[in-house]
Amino acid sequence: MTAQRPLGLGTHIFVPDADAAVEFYRAAFGATELIRHHLPDGRILFVELAFGPDKLLLSQEIPELDARAPASVGGSPVMLLLELDDVDTTFAGAIARGATVERPVAEMFWGERYGIVRDPFGHRWALCTRRELLAPDQVAERVPNQEAEIASWADARLESGD
Amino acid sequence: MLTAAGFQVLLAVASGHTHGYAVMRFVEELTGGRVRLGPGTLYRTIARLVADDVVTESETHDPSAPHDARRRYYQLTALGEQAVREESEQLARMVDAARTAGLLDPQRRTA
Numbered sequence: 001m002t003a004q005r006p007l008g009l010g011t012h013i014f015v016p017d018a019d020a021a022v023e024f025y026r027a028a029f030g031a032t033e034l035i036r037h038h039l040p041d042g043r044i045l046f047v048e049l050a051f052g053p054d055k056l057l058l059s060q061e062i063p064e065l066d067a068r069a070p071a072s073v074g075g076s077p078v079m080l081l082l083e084l085d086d087v088d089t090t091f092a093g094a095i096a097r098g099a100t101v102e103r104p105v106a107e108m109f110w111g112e113r114y115g116i117v118r119d120p121f122g123h124r125w126a127l128c129t130r131r132e133l134l135a136p137d138q139v140a141e142r143v144p145n146q147e148a149e150i151a152s153w154a155d156a157r158l159e160s161g162d
Numbered sequence: 163m164l165t166a167a168g169f170q171v172l173l174a175v176a177s178g179h180t181h182g183y184a185v186m187r188f189v190e191e192l193t194g195g196r197v198r199l200g201p202g203t204l205y206r207t208i209a210r211l212v213a214d215d216v217v218t219e220s221e222t223h224d225p226s227a228p229h230d231a232r233r234r235y236y237q238l239t240a241l242g243e244q245a246v247r248e249e250s251e252q253l254a255r256m257v258d259a260a261r262t263a264g265l266l267d268p269q270r271r272t273a
Contacts (some may be wrong), residue, residue: 034210035202052163
């Protein structure tokens with residue numbers, strides 16, 4: 001039996017403080033709030049945010065429903081990718097609002113200016129701006145193949161204090 | 163940047179279908195039933211257009227009515243008028259290209 005062709009893919013994240021997270025994503029990343037639903041006790045069940053043409057669902061951490069934020073599960077194995085016109089300004093703004101640097105913004109071999117932050121709620125965001133329009137084989141030619149280059153990547157991450 | 167649903171709503175409002183229900187009906191009729199904006203999609207699309215300042219809720223709605231996008235009236239802002247014009251021109255260029263490529267019945271008036 002073949003898989004059905006999906007109609008779409010969304011992302012649903014959990015945070016310890018939904019109000020603060022909505023405000024952070026609005027102010028730092030330019031998100032637009034579309035919908036908000038509450039539980040009868042006033043806790044936020046979910047908020048739907050638009051980022052450009054894409055959407056993100058966000059919920060308050062509710063341990064009794066097994067809805068846990070990154071700190072409650074020891075971190076996050078997921079990275080959210082956000083493309084912007086000016087990655088440096090957004091990166092600096094996110095840090096000023098309480099995010100931490102995981103990887104400083106730098107030019108990347110795949111043709112983007114790119115950096116990674118961890119937001120105040122524990123989610124990891126890769127912020128990027130397209131710089132060059134490269135074909136896949138051009139990117140393949142540029143993949144670092146020297147151990148020293150890969151090690152320098154790891155060093156940049158360590159120096160950023162993570 | 164306009165989504166497909168965003169453009170359809172702006173087109174409906176620009177055509178004089180300023181009430182949420184009228185917008186839904188207009189889009190359904192225009193697309194021969196292929197596109198149905200359900201109340202959830204309509205609400206999200208309009209919330210986005212309002213946040214982007216391309217549409218505003220007009221003053222003629224009943225303020226005591228429940229907050230339901232289908233029951234409210236909308237109008238284009240100057241920015242919204244510009245956005246829907248630019249998108250229309252872009253789409254018209256694609257339709258012209260489709261005609262040149264022989265993809266449209268030349269007898270049929272489409273533009």
